[in-house]
Amino acid sequence: MPILENALGLNDNFDLVRNTYEECVDFIVKELDEAAAILPETRPASEFGRATKLAALSVKSRTLLYAASELHDPSTSPNGPLYDYTKSTKWQDAANAAKAVIDLVGARDLIAVSDATEYHNLFLSPNEDILFARAFSVAYYDFGTDANSLWNQTQAPSGYGGWALSSPNHNFALLYNMADGTSTSEGGYDPANPNENREIRYYADLNFNGAQFRGRDVQYYLSEDVDAFPHGLDSPQGLGNTGHSSKTGYNIRKFQDESVGLTDVSPNRPYILYRLAEIYLNYAEAQYHLGEEGIAREFVSKVSTRALQPAITSTGAELLEDIKRERRVELAFEGHNFFDERRWMNEDHLGFEVKGLKWTKASDGTVSNEEYTVVNRPWFERQYYLPIPASEVEKAPSMVQNDGY
Secondary structure (H helix, E strand, O other): OOOOOOOOOOOOOOOOOOOOHHHHHHHHHHHHHHHHHHOOOOOOHHHOOOOOHHHHHHHHHHHHHHHHOHHHOOOOOOOOOOOOOOOOOHHHHHHHHHHHHHHHHOOOOOOOOOOHHHHHHOOOOOOOOEEEEEEOOHHHHHHOOOHHHHHHHHHOOHHHOOOOOOOOOHHHHOOOOEOOOOOOOOOOOOOOOOOOOEOHHHHHHEEEOOOEEOOEEOOOOEEOOOOOOOOOOOOOOOOOOHHHOOOOOEEEOOOOOOOOOOOOOOOOOEEEEEEHHHHHHHHHHHHHHOOOHHHHHHHHHHHHHHOOOOOOOOOHHHHHHHHHHHHHHHOOOOOOHHHHHHHHOOHHHOOEEEEEEEEEEOOOOOEEEEEEEEEEEOOOHHHHOOOOOHHHHHHOOOOOOOOOO
């Protein structure tokens, strides 16, 4: 995009030329460095949500990690100045940016938890692992929005009076490990009982059939014999707005505050933008690409072991996949995954058959599931970049449209 350092007047030339991707990254980093130099390291609780030095450095860390990634390598398509990041030091720069945050907080362990409930509670109030967040709470409601109060209602299953707007797919649910750290592709996973013996983040992040939520079990099943058993309360034939019932057999539980009513404001829940676990994963990924696998394992393991999973011991390409899986699960539903898969150019995670589970309750009371395809989601190479709106190109004919549009 064009870099504008001064406001344009009505009589100025609006036919702007796009700066290169590398120039944009350099400009963002320069601005963040200047901000970090004058921002305070910490703020009092009364100023929660305002930027700090940690916040600026965290944004810098993500910016340089994204720039170093495969999507912006000159060897990938599309390429050219509008897409490429050519610096030979790109992974070292990304590592240094993450390390600056780590040095500022001290290379400490993440807040320890002992079970899924304690992990879930990390996202319901300010804590030292949160580096930058928007304040959506009673205390700051005058400059917040209804996002705080509506999250419970919009994401809760339909039978609770929720809107069930997000239905995580079964493909994603399978990325959560078993409790012992083995993957669901290994022998310990039972497709007939997919919710048994899973890692704590599975129970903290997801509502699934049989999950205990707000005083009862979640019921996505349809009944084979409604005279014997009624349809599940959260099913397409259940209570509430059944048109919004889960399409996959899952809803998001992460960020749900069960201590307040479905439409009440959660008193302290922040809208998290950056947190320490992300920085550790940024650092691990950058160090892997620098060939420092020992450091990469150390910092990805800080994240996995906090979730009561084993330390990561893999090497080579398997280590990179472990870092990616840890990032997908740890940062689930925080707005990262699409952009991560895009920068990794992981087309298998961008276009695929979206899977769900259909649950059925038999006349004898037993409940079973069947995997099915919800929808086929296509992916085209041009989708790595969105089109510049035609109205903007008409205003500035010199602004080159993205490849493929």
